[in-house]
Amino acid sequence: MDRKKIIRKYTKLLIPLLVEELRELLEKEQHRIWTRPWMLRRFDFGATNTVLNELKVEDPAEFRMLLRMDVQHFDTLLENITPLIQRQDTHMREAISAKTKLQIALCYLVTGTSYRYLQAFYRVSRAAISSLIPEVMDAIFTYLQNYLKVPQNNEEWKEIESGFRTRWNFPGCHGAIDGKHVIIQPPPKCGSEYFNYKGYNSVVLMAVVDHDYCFRYVNIGGNGRNSDGGIFKNSKLRSDLENNLLPKGGFLVGDDAFPLKTYLLKPYSGTNLTTKQKIFNYRVSRARRIVENAFGILASRFRIFQKPIPTCDETTDKIIRTSCALHNWLRLTSPTHYLPRGSVDEEDIDSGSTIEGTWRRELIATLPTITSYNTNNAARIARELRDIYADFFSGAGAVSWQNKMIS
Structure with missing residues (x-):
């Protein structure tokens, strides 16, 4: 086979692979810039999977004081609004879970604390909290409007x-x-x-x-x-x-x-x-x-x-x-x-x-x-x-x- 034809053949095969690899590198770099490293550890160390899970099992009364409802009511509310607030993961980032969104919204109503403290507690950015608060309010009201x-x-x-x-x-x-x-x-x-x-x-x-x-x-x-x-x-x-x-x-x-x-x-x-x-x-x-x-x-x-x-x-x-x-x-x-x-x-x-x-x-x-x-x-x-x-x-x-x- 002609040498030029061989080069053209493998170039056509390699270029898409190189472009895809470059795109993935750029996305990782953008993700690194947009999200602080400690927020990426939300699943391991955020309140949803740490202290609130512990309270749910070991101290339901304290769970109720924190969110103003017992575990059963929280689970009922979560089950009914999840289809309205759960988003799909993307290549860019992992979606915030419906459970975390609901906990953040309830905690905001119960305490009136600032977005900065909620950010640290749940490892969710203030920008995301600002966006999810009205979204969750709408979802809760849709479920409870008959009340x-x-x-x-x-x-x-x-x-x-x-x-x-x-x-x-x-x-x-x-x-x-x-x-x-x-x-x-x-x-x-x-x-x-x-x-x-x-x-x-x-x-x-x-x-x-x-x-x-x-x-x-x-x-x-x-x-x-x-x-x-x-x-x-x-x-x-x-x-x-x-x-x-x-x-x-x-x-x-x-x-x-x-x-x-x-x-x-x-x-x-x-x-x-x-x-x-x-x-x-x-x-x-x-x-x-x-x-x-x-x-x-x-x-x-x-x-x-x-x-x-x-x-x-x-x-x-x-x-x-x-x-x-x-x-x-x-x-x-x-x-x-x-x-x-x-x-x-x-x-x-x-x-x-x-x-x-x-x-x-x-x-x-x-x-x-x-x-x-x-x-x-x-x-x-x-x-x-x-x-x-x-x-x-x-x-x-x-x-x-x-x-x-x-x-």
Whole structure:
């Protein structure tokens, strides 16, 4: 065979091999540059395969404290969201496991710690953590969205009313409403858009809570500066209430921040009140304390709410929404562990005092309340409804301990 033909033949065979070898060398070099060596040892030394595996087997109670759920709940959640968050390995890098992603996201909600500490604990880069947090929030909410759902029919509303009537002695009540500021780090160039009257930046979480401390309606994202009537007045919640969200004759209870409506009862204002009015105010306060405790439990279980949330607007909304869904899921499926006795306020009817729940005694920076609204005079029918309930609570609907509680 001609020498030139031999060279051409073997050149054709060798060039693809050399190109492939060069490509692999370049990929390894890029991988070395992009990923710090200690992060490449994630599988051997990252928290997922070391301390959390040990806790899962040897100390399940500590595992539950770290992630706010027991092993069984974690495994159930992981199984159902893995198809949504697990990625395939590539030539460039090994994909982060769905288990590690879920653990990072839960740890972030539970502790509010920085991405830098999560990076060191799990050996996952801050850039990857920033990307996976909203991804996992979406996946969790997709699985748990039925746990954060407005009642769909009168029967479901009737169950809530029954709970307020039997447990909290307030017939006709279909939920307790309140709005809370969630502290955030303001987005770049936002000016004073999120700056509220208390001197920090926030978005508002407005919620209706049922008789069992579960969120049944949430409205997220109102800018913190919109106080004095703007937040509730411009919320979708108010629009829905005006359009008969509740069954006929049903109402919510709220504090003095809200307007008096036929669908929303609030306390009598002022200091020179009659005994009947004071009793009504006590009964309203007793029923609406449910929403205050729900917010307190949310902030104590998920301590991301105790410091400014540094994520973008969209991710912050996902964090709030998903935390509410997790709260409901754990409250309903793991009540003993998530909300043990003593967690929420209780009444001592013998002494006429309120025993504060442990969430109050943890000295946490809980979600601060929104400011009062400037409202017009309440409609005559709403005032009459309040007076009817004031008469009822001082007559046929009286409870034996109420005079002691207002004395």
